[in-house]
Amino acid sequence: xxxxxxxxxxxxxxxxxxxxxxxxxxxxxxxxxxxxxxxxxxxxxxxxxxxxxxxxxxxxxxxxxxxxxxxxxxxxxxxxxxxxxxxxxxxxxxxxxxxxxxxxxxxxxxxxxxxxxxxxxxxxxxxxxxxxxxxxxxxxxxxxxxxxxxxxxxxxxxxxxxxxxxxxxxxxxxxxxxxxxxxxxxxxxxxxxxxxxxxxxxxxxxxxxxxxxxxxxx
Amino acid sequence: xxxxxxxxxxxxxxxxxxxxxxxxxxxxxxxxxxxxxxxxxxxxxxxxxxxxxxxxxxxxxxxxxxxxxxxxxxxxxxxxxxxxxxxxxxxxxxxxxxxxxxxxxxxxxxxxxxxxxxxxxxxxxxxxxxxxxxxxxxxxxxxxxxxxxxxxxxxxxxxxxxxxxxxxxxxxxxxxxxxxxxxxxxxxxxxxxxxxxxxxxxxxx
Numbered sequence: 001x002x003x004x005x006x007x008x009x010x011x012x013x014x015x016x017x018x019x020x021x022x023x024x025x026x027x028x029x030x031x032x033x034x035x036x037x038x039x040x041x042x043x044x045x046x047x048x049x050x051x052x053x054x055x056x057x058x059x060x061x062x063x064x065x066x067x068x069x070x071x072x073x074x075x076x077x078x079x080x081x082x083x084x085x086x087x088x089x090x091x092x093x094x095x096x097x098x099x100x101x102x103x104x105x106x107x108x109x110x111x112x113x114x115x116x117x118x119x120x121x122x123x124x125x126x127x128x129x130x131x132x133x134x135x136x137x138x139x140x141x142x143x144x145x146x147x148x149x150x151x152x153x154x155x156x157x158x159x160x161x162x163x164x165x166x167x168x169x170x171x172x173x174x175x176x177x178x179x180x181x182x183x184x185x186x187x188x189x190x191x192x193x194x195x196x197x198x199x200x201x202x203x204x205x206x207x208x209x210x211x212x213x214x215x216x217x218x
Numbered sequence: 219x220x221x222x223x224x225x226x227x228x229x230x231x232x233x234x235x236x237x238x239x240x241x242x243x244x245x246x247x248x249x250x251x252x253x254x255x256x257x258x259x260x261x262x263x264x265x266x267x268x269x270x271x272x273x274x275x276x277x278x279x280x281x282x283x284x285x286x287x288x289x290x291x292x293x294x295x296x297x298x299x300x301x302x303x304x305x306x307x308x309x310x311x312x313x314x315x316x317x318x319x320x321x322x323x324x325x326x327x328x329x330x331x332x333x334x335x336x337x338x339x340x341x342x343x344x345x346x347x348x349x350x351x352x353x354x355x356x357x358x359x360x361x362x363x364x365x366x367x368x369x370x371x372x373x374x375x376x377x378x379x380x381x382x383x384x385x386x387x388x389x390x391x392x393x394x395x396x397x398x399x400x401x402x403x404x405x406x407x408x409x410x411x412x413x414x415x416x417x418x419x420x421x422x423x
Contacts, residue, residue, distance in 0.1 A: 003308040007294070014296040075290025079347075082267050082286045083309045218270040 001089040008097035022059035022102040023109055029055035030113040041118045048117035049178030056106045056131060057167055060138045063102055065156035067094055067146040081217055087210035095143035103135030119182060126181020130194060134174035137198040140205050141166045147209035151216040169197050219245045219280055221355055221386050226275035230261040234273060234409040241402060243386045248399035251390040257404055259390035263357045285353035287361060291344025295333030299324055299343055302332055307350040318349035321376050337364040345373055356380060356387040
């Protein structure tokens with residue numbers, strides 16, 4: 001399992017792996033929003049938590065269709081299915097690799113992009129905290145969606161339609177934590193809900209995703 | 219060790235392809251599957267490998283004994299030859315990368331990125347993967363495609379070594395392979411082309 005994780009990270013970092021894809025997309029969104037909305041600092045500060053969360057979510061979505069598709073096309077997935085590791089571990093390893101290269105990278109970069117949107121100083125800690133707690137759910141739900149669409153050519157569109165509604169709860173509570181944090185309100189309730197969603201997806205979805213991969217390999 | 223297939227029926231895309239396939243192989247024996255394109259060789263091998271369920275019949279083999287060598291070699295083009303092999307060696311928990319490289323004369327290519335390999339070299343890397351699995355039963359799907367004469371000799375000697383070591387091999391191929399083996403023409407098991415009763419939900423149950 002660790003070996004798959006290391007391999008996926010290696011593939012992501014090497015040329016053509018798309019390591020910086022999510023990050024640069026995140027940068028594009030946060031850099032363009034002030035141009036679209038106008039330079040009013042007050043307005044920007046108000047919408048900053050929401051924009052940052054939507055940006056993180058879309059950046060995450062961008063790299064999802066490659067999660068299983070590349071392995072499916074070159075036959076690796078068939079061979080992994082025959083290997084002495086359960087498909088659930090393969091799913092967890094791949095989702096973890098996806099999170100490390102997108103979710104965690106976005107979390108670390110988010111304060112920098114917060115500056116671009118004039119996020120109030122009190123908001124940074126909770127923005128990072130909400131992304132750190134919430135983005136694993138994005139990767140895990142995404143892995144489930146990618147598993148469902150693994151045999152579909154150009155399944156990216158189908159994948160986004162499938163996954164977007166599942167992302168909504170995470171987005172609502174994640175953005176709420178960041179918003180309340182920026183306004184220096186109590187964040188405990190949305191943060192607990194966000195953590196609950198993340199833990200539930202990590203507990204349940206590897207099994208669903210593994211079952212979907214097996215069906216698609218038949 | 220024994221690899222026993224009894225009255226097996228397999229389907230592809232909702233259509234029954236083969237019915238009543240039976241054979242029995244003991245340690246050191248090999249079976250060559252023959253049949254024209256589309257006759258169901260790949261479907262049969264995928265079923266034997268456990269990638270799809272048989273419609274009917276039983277496959278009995280010791281647990282975790284089967285290694286499947288598919289059409290696609292599962293090679294990552296941004297990894298080097300040695301890294302590709304080392305990945306599979308770690309997955310299967312064996313450490314036989316060097317021997318596998320030597321078996322298919324890949325040492326000189328070990329540090330080379332897989333996207334710079336020729337088709338035949340990729341095939342050799344794919345076959346070397348079978349060596350690092352350490353599994354006794356090999357299922358090979360047209361293993362000699364794009365191999366040159368020398369590559370084919372290396373492949374034949376790898377299979378012979380495997381069989382001498384008590385292994386079993388099932389090889390689907392169109393060419394003659396210099397390995398002591400029984401030949402099974404799967405044309406005789408072919409199901410007349412009729413749609414089988416299957417519901418769409420079947421995939422989810």
